Amino acid sequence: MMRAAVLTAPGRFEIREVPRPAVGPRDALIRVTRTGICGTDLHMFHGAYAADSLPLIPGHEFCGVIEDLGAEVASLTQGQTVVADINIGCGTCFWCRRNEVLNCPDMAQLGISRDGAFADYVALPARLVIPAPENAAPELLALVEPVACVVRAARKAGAGIGQSAVVLGAGPVGNLHVQMLRLCGVAPIIVADLSQDRCRMALEAGADAAVSDPALLQARVLEMTGGRGADLVIESVGSPRLYTEAFRLIRKGGHVAFFGLTGPEAAVEVNILDTILRENSLKGSVAGMGEDMHEALVLLTHGRFRTDAFTRASYPLDRIQEAFESFAARPRDLKTQIVIGPG
Known part of the structure; x- marks a missing residue:
């Protein structure tokens, strides 16, 4: 048996004794040391995502x-x-061979569509397990998966040297997007968020400008891009309104990166003729996988990301309910980690 935090219904965790996962002939059983709270976990907690998977x-x-x-x-x-x-x-399959595993007809995600890592142990196919440097801190290693997400997003968006970018949202993932874009040589990087605290944190993370007043955003973007608009806009909140705004901020020939999760019925109107004539593009990206994970591990263990705001808040497993309920009241904690076992 093992301890596990079971989300029994939106807004309610129960700490239970459950059977330890079985280990198949090609599996690995991992004793969990730390697990970060993702935005997806928060969406699940508030009943906005994967409610049909509960209890989980x-x-x-x-x-x-x-x-x-x-x-x-x-x-x-x-x-x-x-x-x-x-x-x-x-x-x-075709998609797995192309590192597009989320499109695999048999795809499952740990902690989203099958039991995950708010538990003493987790089991999964050994081919997906990545050895880490022995001296790496657990709080750093628990950031590999979210960093892999922004590694993949930057790659799929074609972020490169001297390009201009706007990141809509300066929360945890928005902050990581800023840091990733800076590593890619993107300049200038403009961030928009209603929170002045998170705008300041984005500037500390490497953004060139941060705008907290939506009415001033377009003018600021035009000012910093020679009147053209941004080469790239990343939506990292999951707001249909912001997705619509993204198309107003890109230049002719610019790109919108769809990243922030919305509800299943959310939609954005796109002017077809305008998109064709301006040769604009869009592409979705949601999770790091395959080589993205390996690259994220290298970047983190070589100090390429500022992680203080992501690692200072931690709770033991038996206080996971408190960790989730208090997150919104702690805006300067970009991430909260659950300490489960010794590293």
Whole structure:
């Protein structure tokens, strides 16, 4: 048996004793040390996402130590410190071969569509487990999955040297987008958020400008891009209004990156003729997978991200309800981590 935080209904966690996951011949059993609270977890907690999956053990931003291995696993050893790709596809279909696992017909996500890592142990296919440097701090390793998400988003958006970008939203993922774009050589980087605190934090993370008044945003973007508009706009909130705004902020030939999750019925009107004549583009991106995870691990363990605001807030597993309920009241804590076991 093991401890687990089960989300039994929106807004309600229960700490339960549940069976330890079974380990198949090609699986790894990981003793969890830390698990971060993701925006997706918060959406689930508030009943806005994956409500049909409940009751469920959420949690997917995790690190841990290998406890046990299936008989056919030869690439890993017990006691290794690891992180893991939480996107579980078949591994052989057209989409899996292209590192587009979320489109696999058999895809499942740890902590979203199957039990996850707000628990003492988690099991998953060993091919998805990634060894980490032994001296890496657990609080850093628990950030690999969210950083992988912005690695993938930057790649899919084609972010590059000297391009201009706007990030709509300066919350946890918006802040990571800013840092990722800076690593890609993007300049200038303009952030928009209603919170002045989070605007200041985005500036500290490397943004060139931050705008908290929506009425001033378009003029500021035009001012900083020679009157053209931005090469790239990333929506990181999940607001249809902001997605619509994104198309007003890009230049002719610019790109809108769809990232922030909305409800299933949300839609944005796009002027077809204008999009054609301006040769604008859009592309969706939601999760890091495959090589994105490996690259995120390298970037974090080599100090390429500022992580203080992501690692200072932590709660033990038995206080997970408090951690979720108090998050909105702690705007300067960009991430909250649940401490589950020793590193």
